[in-house]
Amino acid sequence: MNRFLIVMVLAVSALIFHSSFHGGGQAADFPSNQELGARNVALKMTQFDFASGLKQDANGKPNGNGVELMEAGSFGSGFLVDEEGTIVTNYHVARKSFKGEALFQEGSRFEIRNIKVYDLPNDIAILKISGQKSFPSCVLGDSNTVEPRDKVLAVGNPLGMGLNITEGSVSQVVRNDLKQTERINHTATITSGNSGGALYRGNEVIGINAAVMVNPAYGGSTGFFYAIPINKAKKLLADPQFNRLLSLEQIFPPNVELIVNKAQQLDGVTGQIQPARQKGNEVDPGAWKAGFQSLALTDYGFLVESPSENICMVLLDSQNRTKGFARMKHKQYLPLFVSSNYPEQYSIVLLNFNNKPVNFGLKTYRLVW
Template sequence: MVRTPATALLLSLALSTALPLTALAETKVPQSQTEISLGFAPLVKEAAPAVVNIYAKIITQDQGRSPFANDPFFDDFFRQFSKPQPRVQNSLGSGVILSEDGIVVSNYHVVGEASDIRVVTNDRREYEAEVILADQASDLAILRLKGASGLPFLALRNSDEVEVGELTLAIGNPFGVGQTVSSGIISGLARTGTGGGQGFGYYIQTDAPINPGNSGGALIDVNGDLIGINTRILSRSGGSNGIGFAIPANLVREFVRQAREGDTAFRRPWAGMTGQPVDADLADAMGMERVDGMLISELHPQSPFVAAGFEVGDVVLSVDGEPVNSPSEMAFRLSVSGLGGTSEVTRVRNGQMETLEVTLSEAPDEPAAQPIQLSDKTPMPGLVVGQVNPRVITQMQLPLSATGVVVMDPGPYAGRGGVMPGDIVVAVNGEAVETPEDVARLLQDSGRWLQLDLVRQGQRVALRFRL
């Protein structure tokens, strides 16, 4: 986008005490009252056209339930009333244009499951949009505007260079009132555990007010560059309390790269490990001078970190020179690095610091999962089971130590009986199973009664069925 050189200068002068001394050396005192009174206006004029409003329709299944659902007599009469009914939900959010040909980034929870997406630009042009890559765990989605060209866009800043205290603007469409701008500062970095998802939450924190509808909007710096994508707030009331979170621009950059290469789902390197932050007690027990890093507490035998020479008990300090202090930070750093290359990972073992090279690859599908779906002629039609391997562990969020056969989809019959996705099948009618074929064979040979022995979240579960 075209940017006025004086814009960032005037804005940084207005509140120059928030900038580092190195930046102050390059600034100049405003020459007139007009320059001082400009405020954020020039910056907003440049950045706002690249922030869009998003209107999405999401079709969900309304899970109505009959009050006689558990009654053995009336259940058949009222069964039709408990069938799921399609229901249309309207989602409102924001997005940021990242290229002149209409590549837009927003949040997954805004557009990830939408069937109809309409994007309205700052100058009221409307476009149909399609999601070309989405990832629920990271809460990011990349869209392409149909027929778009010559659009204004924001440049992505290296979010690792962002510092606490920097001035920021949050631009979005809160509460559907129209495009709105709020100002603040970066109030925290490397915030983890503030969102749901699957443990990939790693955020920039700001006190710029962020409210419902701001999701997917831009968090920019005083140069008009994109720092992050606004995604959520920390609030008990539902309104902004001065603690908002944005997904760093470096992760957005990797999403855009994969989307342009044709990926429809985000592909991230697999660590194959679990860990915990090093606290004061751990640091003292390990003879570390600083409370820093992440202790590796578990490693999968097929983990690339094992191949690189890491062991349980090692402390990871950094990935490619950037600090790592939690599993979420590790997941973020590997995701930003992308697949196909290597990363320099620094560890501490027995008081000695060492940097090792780790290959960045996806979780392997070895041994092959070989999922089997049971036919309608079996006691549990539609049940899908597969062999546990690193890829299945990642997709189904199983413990690293999981082995054997996992339920990938319980199907209608087993699901009603209490079987859940992610259950590990230990035995069928008292006979141990090791492969999906074992489960299929034993279910086929069942008599009038069937017992499934499962492991669910570390607990042994036994389910009995009358066939």
């Protein structure tokens, strides 16, 4: 009898050990659905964007107003990290937002008017709920201990449609020379609106879901899902200089005049555009062309100064799709604002409809939010 009990104990122990570490991952002691619903939120952000001269005029053609703003909205995800309502999400979710809302699974909604800090290179933003309430918060783990085959949950609230939970495993951990985790690739499916949501390993958040990886040349999905290591956000949260509240409108002012004040000049060139030529009943404009390489999640301004009132500026992406259009309108300068969501090779084309050559100066700016 004693021998039988010993065998049974050993068998059960082996089964528990196998279940806990099956697949090389940690024990899958994940939070309950109720706990996930209380600690993870949908983010509904009200933003502005640059129309980039592509709004249609009365004739259905691009109006060429390169500095016009338009209101835009986006959904993202986030998770609570303290009882005061501090939310971690992606920078690209909060970018150019002047207000927002945090939507909870049980139906409550809280206004977001403030941001504590953002980290553009790592695509992290830390927002603050405007509300006098004590919130439950997530347990933050150590992303440097993450290993391939760890079991994970990707939690988000895409499009504000409710809690979305997908299961998967860590497929790859990218580390730097100091053995610190730089990126976590995983197989838990995420989609539009999952950006900024938590990646759980067991009861701890070990990553911030960023996006489906894209091919920079074409913008298409590669099928890989990746998360930003939570240690990068923990570093921001622990830094005393970021224990502050800044108005979203202060950081991202929806006002052209204030945006211009945030422009930092990158480059300046001068040149000449050849004259237009008449071809039958049509005019073939003279053209000047230059290349421009953008960075991810970065906004740019271009300014052409010329004595002519009859020139245009067109910005084309690597597939020759028009991303911006500015037309001179009774002024001697030609401005254009554009956004770049991922690294892109652009072409700047200046067109001259005059029958004489035109001199110009072109300045390139980066908008520093």
